[in-house]
Amino acid sequence: MSKKDIFSLLSRLVPFDDGNKVLWLDRVTGRVCMSISAKAMAITGIEDRRYWN
Template identity: 75%
Template sequence: MGASLSSLTENESTANGRPGLGDIPENCVACVFMYLTPPEICNLARLNHAFRGAASSDSVWDSKLPSNYHHLLDVLPQRIYEGLSKKDIFAFLSRPVPFDDGNKEVWLDRISGRICMSISTKAMLITSGEDRRHWNWFPTEESRLD
């Protein structure tokens, strides 16, 4: 079974003249990748050259980025992200990006591509926040923002 599977992933046609996965046009692979999750795309990119090329396509990663991802980039200096491919922008935004003096973080979920945000308690405006009868703030080692 392993020999037949490995022959499917070769770029050349197999010895018996039948086409393999490497013979599928890259743009067709890219169309299929638009329906997959980013981790699935990255795993399939390891199969062969055509899959790797399709996995680097801006059209594939543009479909994974939220429509308002430009607003996430607006909180950063342009020099950080200029010249990056859509795949690199997705990878960059998949890690927490601090802003507002480090009191807030924003990132993309690696599976769904949805925007996630973490807000420090110091960044919140709480009604009667200075009145100790209503609440107290306790610093903790477990928080990465406070």
């Protein structure tokens, strides 16, 4: 496989955690990006960001 083909494969969305989180490689910057859905987040205490998971 060429480097271009490998980069193309890594740039696709990779869902995990029952589809609540997604990873991909940004095509412009080459950095790893992650998206977390609201379903994957929880507040374990009062509405203070220190208690968010």
